[in-house]
Amino acid sequence: MSSLKLIRPRGPHAATKDPKQRGLMLLLLVANASMLAVYMGVGAVLLPTQIAAIDPANKVAVLGVVGGVSAVFATAFNPIAGALSDRTGRRNPWIIGGALASLAGLAFLGNVHTALLVGIGWCLVQATMNVYQAAVTAVVPDRIPAARRGTASALVGLALPIGGTVGVLIASQTADQLTMGYLVFGAIVAGAAVLLTTFCRDVPRPAPAPAVPRREQFAAFLSALSHHDFRWAFIGRALMVLGYFSVVGYQLYILDDHIALPAGMNPAAAMAVLTPVSMAAMAVSTVVGGMLSDRLDRRKVFVGVSAALAGLVMAVPVISPTWTGMLVFSALNGLAFGCFMAVDTALVTLVLPRAEDAARDMGVLNIANAGPQIVAPFVASAIVTGLGGYTALFLVGGALSLVGALAILPIRSVR
Structure with a gap:
């Protein structure tokens, strides 16, 4: 066994016994769902629609640049905000501040009409949403006992199917009214932040340590990656996310340029059908996978098998580039990704090196979420334009997910 310490509950808040904490799980679900509604x-x-209207001839390349550059901001701001919230000992100010700043960024994004300004606006939204995300993500290791992490992560994991479905449905209805659409999403995340910070008070945390030199701060910031199990969890998450977003980020264009849709159906309407299919499957696998992983006290097998399935199903639209093929792909991909994210989140919280640095280290792990999204748009754009289109994109995305499944095997301290 590794010498890594499991995160243990600290005080009554960790077990949600305080009256003001009883609604914690539901509030976390709402907070995470609102965030994922914005992302999805x-x-x-909305963003691909806006870019296609501005520059239809170069939409793939422009979306790649905008997505890649904005993901740099996501990658930087998430761990920095997590470390700062650890330093201050509080989460709620970062949650509400990030959400309100995101509302302003979305309002700006809905009122610009050039590719440059769209890129600037989406960078602002990514930065501020990742301030919000870093603080919300740290609530689970702060307040949930280790024995309940799988169930807690499964419930919170429902945020992806719920938030993703709601987000795409709202976006598909407001794609012709971009200003209104962006404002609706800003109001959703701001409202969720107000609810969470009003009804769930901050957990008292130890006083911050004395200031240390910046070089030592940077070394400490990335120190979690020196721990064997955390490092492999990081690699597995990064590969899975890279494979997933290389394809999903271009789904609107895939439906427009690659898939034979039924007569009278446009890509936005197709997204409004495919997303609920994927998210319903994701909801089932999130709950079942998370609860079974708790009951069996096994994490790695669920994470590895679901990552492998996510890689294999990428072949479906290659074999059958039809509406039926996309429906099958969406359902199977939802099953795989939902189980992976639910159980992998539980696994990660169990390999964090120190409870005192939970938000900082979860922020470092979130580089594995945001970092691949820097690479994914550039890689996807290059594959689509230089290697024969979307067939090659599906194959590369599948290969990345399969390698991500293998990265789970070396983890030692979690079964």
């Missing part, structure tokens, strides 16, 4: 609704529908 804006990132998958």
Whole structure:
């Protein structure tokens, strides 16, 4: 066994016994669902629609640049905000501040009409949403006992199917009214932040340590990666996310340029059908996978098998580039990704090196979420334009997910 320490509950808040903490799980579900509604609704529908209207001839390349550059901001701001919230000992100010700043960024994004300004606006939204995300993500290791992490992560994991479905449905209805659509998403995340910070108070945390030199701060910031199990969890998550977003980020264009849709159905309407299919499957696998992983006290097998399935199903639209093929792909991909994210989140919280640095280290792990999204748009754009289109994109995405499944095997301290 590794010498890594499991995160243990600290005080009554960790077990949600305080009256003000009883609604914690539901509030976390709402907070995470609102965040994912923004990422899915804006990132998958409104932003590609806006870019296609501005520059239809170069939409693939422009979306790649905008997506890649904005992901740099996501990658930087998430761990920095997590470390700062650890330093201050509080989460709520970062949650509410990030959400309100995101509302302002989305309002700006809905009122610009050039590719440059769209890129600037989406960078602002990514930065501020990742301030919000870093603080919300740290609530689970802060307040949930280790024995309940799988169930807690499964419930919180429902945020992806719920938030993703709601986000895409709202976006598909407001794709012709971009200003209104962006404002709706800003109001959703701001409202969720107000609810969470009003009804769930901060957990008292130890006083911050004395200031240390910046070089030592940077070394400490990335120190979690020196721990064997955390490092492999990081690699597995990064590969899985890279494979997933290389394809999903271009789904609107895939439906427009690669898939034979039924007569009378446009890509936005197709997204409004495919997303609920994927998210319903994701909801089932999230709950079942998370609860079974708790009951069996096994994490790695669920994470590895679901990552492998996510890689294999990428072949479906290659074999059958039809509406039926996309429906099958969406359902199977939802099953795989939902189980992976639910159980992998539980696994990660169990390999964090120190409870005192939970938000900082979860922020470092979130580089594995945001970092691949820097690479994915550039890689996807290059593959689509230089290697024969979307067939090659599906094959590369599948290969990345399969390698991500293998990266789970070396983890030692979690079964």
